[in-house]
Amino acid sequence: xxSGPIYLDYQATTPLAxxxxxxxxxxLGGPGSAGGWANPHSAHLLGRKASAAVEAARGQxxxxxxxxxRVIFSSGATEALNLAIRGALPALAPRRRxxxxxxxxxxxxxxCLWLEAQGHDVVLLPVDRDGLVDMDAARAAIxxxxxxxxxxxxxNEIGVIQPVDALADLTHAAGALFVCDAVQGFGRxxxxxxxxxxxxxxxxxxxxxxxxxxxxxxxxxxxPLIHGxxxxxxxxxxxxxxxxxxxxxxxxxxxxxxxxxxAAHVANLRDRALxxxxxxxxxxxxxxxxxxxxxxxxxxxxxARLMSDVRGVAFSAGSACASGSGRPSHVLTALGLxxxxxxxxxxxxxxxxxxxxxxxxxxxxxxxxANRQMG
Amino acid sequence: MxxxxxxxxxxxxxxxxxxxxxxxxxxxxxxxHKLGGPPGIGALLVRDLGLLEPPGGQEKGYRGGTExxxxxxxxxxxxxxxxxxxxxxxxxxxxxxxxxxxxGGEVVAQNAxxxxxxxSYRMPGxxxxxxxxxxxLAGVSVSAGSACSSGTLKxxxxxxxxGWDEKAAGEVVRVSFGPSTTRAxxxxxxxxxxxxxxxxxx
Numbered sequence: 423x424x425s426g427p428i429y430l431d432y433q434a435t436t437p438l439a440x441x442x443x444x445x446x447x448x449x450l451g452g453p454g455s456a457g458g459w460a461n462p463h464s465a466h467l468l469g470r471k472a473s474a475a476v477e478a479a480r481g482q483x484x485x486x487x488x489x490x491x492r493v494i495f496s497s498g499a500t501e502a503l504n505l506a507i508r509g510a511l512p513a514l515a516p517r518r519r520x521x522x523x524x525x526x527x528x529x530x531x532x533x534c535l536w537l538e539a540q541g542h543d544v545v546l547l548p549v550d551r552d553g554l555v556d557m558d559a560a561r562a563a564i565x566x567x568x569x570x571x572x573x574x575x576x577x578n579e580i581g582v583i584q585p586v587d588a589l590a591d592l593t594h595a596a597g598a599l600f601v602c603d604a605v606q607g608f609g610r611x612x613x614x615x616x617x618x619x620x621x622x623x624x625x626x627x628x629x630x631x632x633x634x635x636x637x638x639x640x641x642x643x644x645x646p647l648i649h650g651x652x653x654x655x656x657x658x659x660x661x662x663x664x665x666x667x668x669x670x671x672x673x674x675x676x677x678x679x680x681x682x683x684x685a686a687h688v689a690n691l692r693d694r695a696l697x698x699x700x701x702x703x704x705x706x707x708x709x710x711x712x713x714x715x716x717x718x719x720x721x722x723x724x725x726a727r728l729m730s731d732v733r734g735v736a737f738s739a740g741s742a743c744a745s746g747s748g749r750p751s752h753v754l755t756a757l758g759l760x761x762x763x764x765x766x767x768x769x770x771x772x773x774x775x776x777x778x779x780x781x782x783x784x785x786x787x788x789x790x791x792a793n794r795q796m797g
Numbered sequence: 798m799x800x801x802x803x804x805x806x807x808x809x810x811x812x813x814x815x816x817x818x819x820x821x822x823x824x825x826x827x828x829x830h831k832l833g834g835p836p837g838i839g840a841l842l843v844r845d846l847g848l849l850e851p852p853g854g855q856e857k858g859y860r861g862g863t864e865x866x867x868x869x870x871x872x873x874x875x876x877x878x879x880x881x882x883x884x885x886x887x888x889x890x891x892x893x894x895x896x897x898x899x900x901g902g903e904v905v906a907q908n909a910x911x912x913x914x915x916x917s918y919r920m921p922g923x924x925x926x927x928x929x930x931x932x933x934l935a936g937v938s939v940s941a942g943s944a945c946s947s948g949t950l951k952x953x954x955x956x957x958x959x960g961w962d963e964k965a966a967g968e969v970v971r972v973s974f975g976p977s978t979t980r981a982x983x984x985x986x987x988x989x990x991x992x993x994x995x996x997x998x999x
Binding site for chain 1: 836
């Protein structure tokens with residue numbers, strides 16, 4: 423092992439599993455290798471071999487999904503969510519309302535806000551101080567005019583698990599479709615069995631970046647966003663990468679095999695981190711939470727300074743998506759935190775390959791730097 | 798012409814990038830896996846970003862989604878290695894064209910400027926699918942039309958647009974090669990093609 427910073431940013435991306443890396447190798451070979459570079463949509467022998475690898479991976483991912491649907495590969499969850507939301511709307515007309523949660527990832531939030539600018543009626547449901555969706559507001563907002571409801575399973579900034587089953591029931595009672603962004607929960611937290619569409623990505627489950635998928639329940643009508651050669655059952659054109667598909671499939675299979683072991687390990691890491699960071703306030707519900715995420719704050723802390731002082735730990739202030747932009751986190755703001763509370767919050771994410779020793783060393787580095795800063 | 802008319806020009810250069818100079822267009826589309834890089838990554842080259850409306854997110858606000866870093870590195874490395882083989886490809890393709898003409902075949906777009914790494918050939922009297930099966934059994938991977946439509950067995954839209962009738966268009970097979978294609982590969986294809994064409998005439 424090379425000694426780099428301790429990696430505690432598992433909600434931004436996760437280390438590639440050795441098994442996923444190995445599954446990708448045969449499909450990254452060049453001249454002189456077994457022909458793994460072939461186009462999986464070609465009819466010849468090499469193409470059919472590549473296609474078989476793609477289909478095997480599709481099966482490995484489908485095995486973790488509800489029954490009665492199909493897996494459509496995409497470039498990632500952002501594209502999968504765009505396909506789910508924008509692709510489903512035409513068949514749902516004249517229903518024009520889209521209901522989502524104020525704390526959704528930008529892939530859902532910005533897509534819905536764009537649709538609002540195109541004339542759709544968009545409702546952002548508020549959350550309580552714990553980050554959980556306001557179910558009374560949901561009951562009021564999800565009407566027979568609602569086309570679809572989009573809600574995340576696990577929040578990417580605060581790890582909170584939304585009551586997606588209850589939201590799916592409300593959605594179906596109104597005759598609308600339920601889209602679940604399961605990026606952070608896939609392979610770790612139970613998926614909503616009643617969802618109509620589920621978006622996931624490989625690189626959050628120790629697979630490669632550049633591939634995701636949309637699971638679509640049979641009978642849901644979708645319009646493609648990307649037109650071309652008609653790959654992916656006519657719903658997503660473009661040549662697939664057999665290497666990325668194989669890596670994704672292997673990562674999904676491994677997540678299922680190691681689910682219990684991973685869950686026990688992550689719970690241990692979380693308990694140890696909470697002991698060492700006992701002075702910090704926790705943003706978002708601790709009970710309704712995926713345990714591989716902690717979002718913490720200390721009154722008066724300057725997080726920008728903390729991050730530059732603690733170079734030995736890779737962690738994040740707010741979500742990585744917003745952290746480059748300098749915008750304050752819309753998630754923490756939706757919890758009702760003041761702007762100074764938002765600026766004194768950090769996100770720690772950990773998982774399968776984090777060790778107890780790493781959690782302890784990182785917590786000491788962070789606590790020491792914070793203590794020095796606070797004088 | 799587009800510029801004179803005040804319009805924007807968009808060029809799909811996915812087959813030519815790395816082989817021919819890029820055109821003088823306002824926007825150019827390229828793909829890594831057509832020039833020796835990995836599938837799953839492409840790029841849009843834009844003369845002036847002001848031409849496009851940024852939807853927000855990554856890629857300077859023009860394309861949401863986490864970037865695939867290894868694929869981007871592979872794309873860049875492939876670009877630096879993609880040059881200097883097209884002269885050899887032109888020579889191989891010239892031999893292929895002559896051999897097929899000599900054996901009673903037809904070279905598609907024979908007199909038009911063509912990328913030196915692609916050739917399409919009609920074998921009168923033998924359906925492309927029948928040719929493909931035999932080439933495949935002999936260990937040669939070629940295709941009829943493009944890979945994305947090859948599963949569908951429809952007549953090539955390109956050949957139809959060129960005025961080919963359905964029967965003739967259905968007898969065309971596409972051959973394409975790259976830096977690792979050898980003279981022996983091309984000779985093997987020619988040999989198989991001649992045998993097949995001889996059987997088709999009988």
